[in-house]
Amino acid sequence: MTLTLTDERRDFVAAIDDFCKREVGTREQWLKLTDGGSSPHNAELYRKMAELGWLGVAVPEEYGGAGQSMVDLLLFLETTAYWQVPIGGFATSAITAASYEKFGSEEQKRRVLGDFLSGKVLAVSMSEPGAGSDVGALTCKAERRDGGWVINGQKTWCSNAHIAEHILLVARTSTEDRKHDGLTMFSVPAGIDGLTVRGIDTMGGREVNDLYFTDCLLPDDAVVGQVDQAWRQLMAGLNLERMIIAGLMLGTARRVFDDTVSYVRERRQFGRPVGSFQALRHRLADHATELECARLLVHDVARRIEADPERQLPRETSMAKLKATEFAKAMALDGMQMMGGYGYATEYGMERLLRSTVVSTVYGGTSEIQRDIIGKAYGL
Numbered sequence: 391m392t393l394t395l396t397d398e399r400r401d402f403v404a405a406i407d408d409f410c411k412r413e414v415g416t417r418e419q420w421l422k423l424t425d426g427g428s429s430p431h432n433a434e435l436y437r438k439m440a441e442l443g444w445l446g447v448a449v450p451e452e453y454g455g456a457g458q459s460m461v462d463l464l465l466f467l468e469t470t471a472y473w474q475v476p477i478g479g480f481a482t483s484a485i486t487a488a489s490y491e492k493f494g495s496e497e498q499k500r501r502v503l504g505d506f507l508s509g510k511v512l513a514v515s516m517s518e519p520g521a522g523s524d525v526g527a528l529t530c531k532a533e534r535r536d537g538g539w540v541i542n543g544q545k546t547w548c549s550n551a552h553i554a555e556h557i558l559l560v561a562r563t564s565t566e567d568r569k570h571d572g573l574t575m576f577s578v579p580a581g582i583d584g585l586t587v588r589g590i591d592t593m594g595g596r597e598v599n600d601l602y603f604t605d606c607l608l609p610d611d612a613v614v615g616q617v618d619q620a621w622r623q624l625m626a627g628l629n630l631e632r633m634i635i636a637g638l639m640l641g642t643a644r645r646v647f648d649d650t651v652s653y654v655r656e657r658r659q660f661g662r663p664v665g666s667f668q669a670l671r672h673r674l675a676d677h678a679t680e681l682e683c684a685r686l687l688v689h690d691v692a693r694r695i696e697a698d699p700e701r702q703l704p705r706e707t708s709m710a711k712l713k714a715t716e717f718a719k720a721m722a723l724d725g726m727q728m729m730g731g732y733g734y735a736t737e738y739g740m741e742r743l744l745r746s747t748v749v750s751t752v753y754g755g756t757s758e759i760q761r762d763i764i765g766k767a768y769g770l
Contacts, residue, residue: 393689395465403465406444410473413438417739423476427742428595430478431511431553439477440509448484450491453503458488460630460695464637464688471641474742478597479511479550481634486512486558488630489575493615493623498577505555513554515578515601516624517547523759525560525621526569530603532561532576539563539576539608541584545601549753551587552599555580560620573620576612583607593745628755629695629703632711635754636688639747643718646743647681650674650725653732670728677721684717705767708760715750716757722747 395403413435414420423432439445447462449455456462463484470477483506490502506512521527530543541561551557557578564572578585584606590598615623651674654665664670691710694703722744726733733740751757 393686399462399465402462403469405442406466406469407473409439409442410470410475414473414475417737420474420476424595427736430476430595430597431550432476433509433553435475436477436479436511437509440507445480445483445507445509448487449503449507453491453499454507455503458491458699460633460692460699461689464633464640464692467634467637468641468644471638472645474642474645474739474746479553481638482514482550482554483510483512484634485627485631486514486556488627489514489558489623490577490614492626493575494577495611495614497611498614502556502577510555511550511553512556512558513548513550514558514560515545515548515551516560517545519544519546522547523756525573525624528560528562528573530559530561532563532574532608535607538610539612541576541578541603541606541608543603545603546598547590547753548587548599548601549597551601552589552596557601558614560624564618566618570621572618574617575614575620575623576608577614578606578608578612592749594749625702629707631754632707632760633688633692633695635750636691636707636710636714639714639718639750640685640688642743642746642750643681643684643714643721646718646721646725646740646747647674647677649738649740649743650677650721650728653729653738657729657732664728673724673728677724680717681721684713687713704763708755708763711754712757712760712764715747718747719744719751 414423421427423435424430443456444466446456447459447466451457487503487506490498494502502512516525518528518530530545532539532541557580559576559578560573561576562572563574566572584604586602588600589596590600592598654670655663657664688710691703691706694706726740726744729738729740732738
């Protein structure tokens with residue numbers, strides 16, 4: 391396929407590009423917006439983007455959004471990731487908003503999607519200390535009591551729970567013969583009694599959290615979708631989650647490549663630019679080819695989803711996520727190597743780009759899980 395955009399989409403990308411250059415175009419601006427690199431999400435900058443209507447790419451028009459366009463969403467993710475814009479809350483918000491839009495009550499949709507469009511963050515809490523890739527092993531329990539639900543248990547690796555307005559919780563409501571049955575989604579408001587949020591320090595700063603539920607009381611209308619049907623509901627959102635991560639890493643890989651090329655053009659050793667040496671020139675030629683392949687793949691899958699939003703594409707979305715994340719990580723590691731000691735120095739930013747790529751092959755389904763899904767698609 392040829393990657394072509396309509397005039398409207400080119401203007402959309404140009405507007406985002408111009409905003410990012412102006413707001414986050416220098417290292418000094420980025421450091422200020424991220425509190426020295428420790429905070430991946432800047433609420434004020436996020437609200438500015440909300441006011442421009444850009445968060446609406448993930449919300450249907452009937453709820454105030456711009457219409458759910460996978461291609462527009464991908465362009466937004468790719469461009470903001472390229473500029474390393476600190477809006478880390480957007481990815482989880484878009485994923486969570488989609489679940490409310492598909493399965494929530496009308497009141498839940500109006501309230502939660504409205505908050506998202508205004509610049510508030512949403513989070514989804516699924517993983518537990520003993521349940522990561524194996525979602526069927528979840529044990530955090532929700533029991534019916536006095537016309538509502540009481541939640542007890544621990545969740546972990548919950549991205550953005552500390553800044554979220556709403557948390558979409560997946561808890562066990564019954565024990566069935568099949569382990570994936572008996573799970574239910576709940577809408578949990580931030581700051582509710584019985585919920586404790588504790589941060590987990592990571593290479594990327596304050597991103598993820600442990601959640602502790604102790605006799606946390608939720609009303610009956612906190613259920614999102616159907617009781618005991620969360621597994622099927624989660625499966626309906628896999629296209630979006632994988633494509634969001636693929637888009638982010640595609641933009642990050644492009645930035646890594648451009649920064650590396652810029653450096654090796656200027657850096658001189660033995661009387662000439664280091665990029666003129668065959669060893670580096672050939673490595674960058676390979677990376678340029680891989681980058682083009684990754685971009686064509688990710689955009690092609692996005693167009694397929696946009697053409698038929700209800701169709702599940704497990705093989706194709708797993709391929710897009712696998713290719714974009716593994717390439718971004720490999721490109722960042724090689725970029726650091728080609729920059730030598732300067733790649734390791736915070737002044738040049740390559741180490742920051744590396745840190746943002748290494749976890750991408752883990753969250754949203756590890757690369758091993760993606761390969762397993764792809765293999766099963768071929769009957770293996």
